[in-house]
Amino acid sequence: IKSVAAQQNVTLTCPRSFGVKDLLFWLRIISGHQPEFLGGTYAFDLNKVTQTTHFTTKQGPGTFILHINHTQINDTGLYYCIRTSKTNMTFLRGVLLKVKGPQSSISSIIQAPPSAAVHPGESVSLQCSVLSDSEKKTCSEDYRVHWFRAGSHQSHPSFIYTHGDNVECGYSSQKCFYNFSKKVNVSDAGTYYCAVAACGEVMFGNGTNVDIKGKDEASLTYSAPTFSRRKVTKAERGNTHSAKKETIYSDVRFHN
Incomplete structure (x- = not known):
C-alpha cells in the first residue's frame, strides 16, 4: 500500500529479469472500470520510453518503471506489473495506491x-x-x-x-x-x-x-363535592328550606 497526497509525483518499480522473449507490462485496475494498459517493454535492455502527460514507463537498471505525474484522486487503484513468457503470465508486483485529497486545517x-x-x-x-x-x-x-x-x-x-x-x-x-x-x-x-x-x-x-416554550396556561382548579347525609329531626322534617341550608361541601381537591 502506498499513500500520497494529491498533486504529488509517484514512481513505481518492478524487477526486470533478462529473457529474450519475455514482455513486461504495467496495468491499472480502478473499481468500476476495465483494466487499463499503461505501458510495456521487453525484458532485455531497450532504450524506449512510453510517455503521456500523466504516465511514463521506461526501463531502469534491472527494473521496469512507472512514473505518475501530478497524481489525482481518481488515480487511486491497484497497479500491477506483469511479465508474460509465451503462454505464461506472472504478477511481479502489485501496489494499492491511495491518493488523498487536499486537507483542511x-x-x-x-x-x-x-x-x-x-x-x-x-x-x-x-x-x-x-x-x-x-x-x-x-x-x-x-x-x-x-x-x-x-x-x-x-x-x-x-x-x-x-x-x-x-x-x-x-x-x-x-x-x-x-x-x-x-x-x-x-x-x-x-x-x-x-x-x-x-x-x-x-x-x-x-x-x-x-x-x-409556550406561554404558561392558567392553572385550572377542579372541585369535587361530597355530600353527607344526616338524620333529620321531627321538627325539621316539614322544613325543607332548613334541610337545604344545612347541605355543604365536605371535600374540595385542587389539581395543578
Whole structure:
C-alpha cells in the first residue's frame, strides 16, 4: 500500500529479469472500470520510453518503471506489473495506491450551548467554535460558515444563514468564534447545526437543540363535592328550606 497526497509525483518499480522473449507490462485496475494498459517493454535492455502527460514507463537498471505525474484522486487503484513468457503470465508486483485529497486545517467544530429553552418573541444566541491546526492544512481555500435547522417534522435540514466576510469573528491562533442570534417563534423549534465548508468538504458541529416554550396556561382548579347525609329531626322534617341550608361541601381537591 502506498499513500500520497494529491498533486504529488509517484514512481513505481518492478524487477526486470533478462529473457529474450519475455514482455513486461504495467496495468491499472480502478473499481468500476476495465483494466487499463499503461505501458510495456521487453525484458532485455531497450532504450524506449512510453510517455503521456500523466504516465511514463521506461526501463531502469534491472527494473521496469512507472512514473505518475501530478497524481489525482481518481488515480487511486491497484497497479500491477506483469511479465508474460509465451503462454505464461506472472504478477511481479502489485501496489494499492491511495491518493488523498487536499486537507483542511479544521480539527473540530464545537457548538454552544448544547440546548436552549426560550419563549416566543425572545432571542436565542448560538455560538460555533472552529478549531484549526495550521500544520494539517494542504489547501488554500478559505472556509465558509453556514447554519441549518432540522425540525422535528422535517425530512431534511433547512438552510437559514451564512456568515459574510464582515462578520464579527474573534480570532486566536487556532480558534474562531461565529455567533448567530435569532428572535424565535413556535415554528423555530428544532436542532440548529453549524456547518463549515472547506477544501471541498462540509463538516457539521454537534448541534444545539432549541426548545420553544409556550406561554404558561392558567392553572385550572377542579372541585369535587361530597355530600353527607344526616338524620333529620321531627321538627325539621316539614322544613325543607332548613334541610337545604344545612347541605355543604365536605371535600374540595385542587389539581395543578
